[in-house]
């Protein structure tokens with residue numbers, strides 16, 4: 001699909017369903033998946049991290065495309081189930097699992113519970129034994145060190161995530177002694193948003209080495225080994241995509257040697273990834289509500305901004321604020337080559353609601369559409385949508401050239417992480433309006 005085909009569909013989505021809206025092109029996700037499959041072969045499993053974009057229709061579409069989902073809450077478990085996913089194909093990560101969530105996951109038959117602490121192991125063991133089950137678990141390891149340039153913020157530092165490598169051996173022995181659990185393998189999420197192919201390959205080798213050492217020291221014949229992929233996407237001008245061919249050339253020999261060891265012949269090695277699959281498939285489309293020139297600078301004020309797309313405003317783990325790539329859809333007057341510097345801002349009454357500073361675009365007028373790139377991951381789901389009480393943005397999925405409105409309904413409130421035993425009752429003194437909203 002060419003840029004102008006995509007623009008035509010983005011414009012149709014905006015005109016038909018309204019702005020602001022997120023538009024996801026499934027064809028672009030297919031391209032990412034086939035790139036991964038061709039480079040790494042069918043033996044490397046793919047697990048989609050739901051938190052990147054939990055839209056139910058997207059999860060349903062992905063069920064034919066990726067092997068597993070990684071969920072991080074009971075809410076995401078329910079979304080996956082509603083989207084038709086077999087719970088046996090899910091893994092459940094997250095450092096703050098509530099007891100009710102662990103119970104719900106075990107009862108639902110979640111394939112792998114990812115153990116982030118001995119507290120979780122003990123709770124899961126008790127729940128599994130009560131249900132006369134043995135729950136397969138992966139132990140999440142926090143490495144002591146990682147190759148430079150890859151998630152080095154996460155290795156060797158105090159972290160809420162996983163069990164420190166320094167104490168892993170003792171923890172493994174404890175987990176192996178719990179009869180309600182079976183240790184099915186290990187999980188390492190080493191970092192995120194890496195674009196350097198050599199560092200990525202080196203990191204994966206390092207992770208395989210940790211897996212090998214732990215498994216042989218404790219005689220584990222793993223069913224699954226999960227590598228948090230760290231595969232990044234080029235958000236900003238001047239960044240280049242990961243060279244996957246290079247990663248695979250550096251890695252495939254290593255992987256086949258690894259698999260030859262009898263202990264690992266049945267191990268499924270899985271790449272767990274969010275943004276790499278869906279980020280580039282999505283555009284955030286916002287319409288210019290008003291323009292002005294203030295002290296010599298052109299400003300376009302749009303109907304959606306930080307409230308819909310926090311990361312594009314630079315307030316989501318970005319060290320240095322840089323604008324996401326974006327373009328305007330259609331050129332009203334003159335030619336696309338005639339551009340001017342413009343500040344693109346959202347509708348909120350705060351100066352941090354800014355999508356771009358001084359980006360070069362063809363002259364914008366009221367009613368024009370702007371498409372912000374790389375908006376398929378951590379867009380809507382990572383944003384303060386209630387701030388200043390604007391309506392929820394629309395979500396649209398493009399399958400072939402058909403537009404499907406897939407706006408997520410929050411009418412019944414976000415999924416609550418509690419079952420009957422933990423249900424919270426509203427007590428006297430609750431304002432009736434709040435009680436209605438929670439009903």
Ligand SMILES: *Cc1c(COP(=O)(O)O)cnc(C)c1O
Nearest residue numbers: 049093189192228272273274275
């Ligand atoms: C967030 C997360 C991912 C996905 O990260 P991306 O950078 O989007 O690929 C994968 N695994 C875990 C455990 C995560 O927390």
